[in-house]
Amino acid sequence: MKPLLSLTLITAIAATLSGCVVAPNSGSVYSARQAQNEQTVRMATVESVREVTIDKGNSGTGTLSGAALGGLAGAAVGGGRGSIATGIVGAVAGGMIGNKVESDISKGKGVEITVRLDNGDLRAIVQDADEPFRAGERVRLLSDGRKTRVTH
Structure with a gap:
């Protein structure tokens, strides 16, 4: 493979992998769009806290990027028809590894x-486990009509 083509392909794969970054579900992180927007504030008392896993899902970019990198690496090993076979094996293995990496990255506590x-109503909110909450403590629920976050 020509050096310029390899460099272009690697750059494209790196750009694709940057798309694997997932947005936080933290009570303390705001996007630029959320800044300076009014939110409704309600006071509440924590009844219970339960650990959960937040799965933000796979986009497929891990599989595709891993397959592309694995295929390149495999094709570079062999010569002639051997490079096709090792490229295919590399692509399959790279795709499996890329899928696993993306799956692990997309899950959080x-x-x-x-x-x-x-007023007596019960509500349950799921968010990133980046701030400790305990039963009995007073908290604020901040809501913009679509998303609600719990803060101290």
Whole structure:
């Protein structure tokens, strides 16, 4: 493979992998769009906290990128028809590894926080486990009409 073509392909694969980055579900992280938007604030008391796993799903870019890199690496090993066979094996192995890596990256620790609002209603909110919550403590629920986050 020509050096310029290899460099172009590797750059394209790196750009694709950067798309694997997943957005946080933290009570403390705001996107630029969320900044300076008014939110409704309700006070509540934590009833219970349960650890959960947040799965943000696979986009397929890990599999495709891994297959492309594996195919390149495999094709570079053999010569002639051997390079085709090793390229195929490399692509399959790379795809499997890339899928596993993306799957691991897309899962994170979360908490399901069940709260009792001051009016007596119960609500449960799931968010990243980046802030500790305990039963009995007072918290704020911040809501923009679509998303709700729990904060101290």
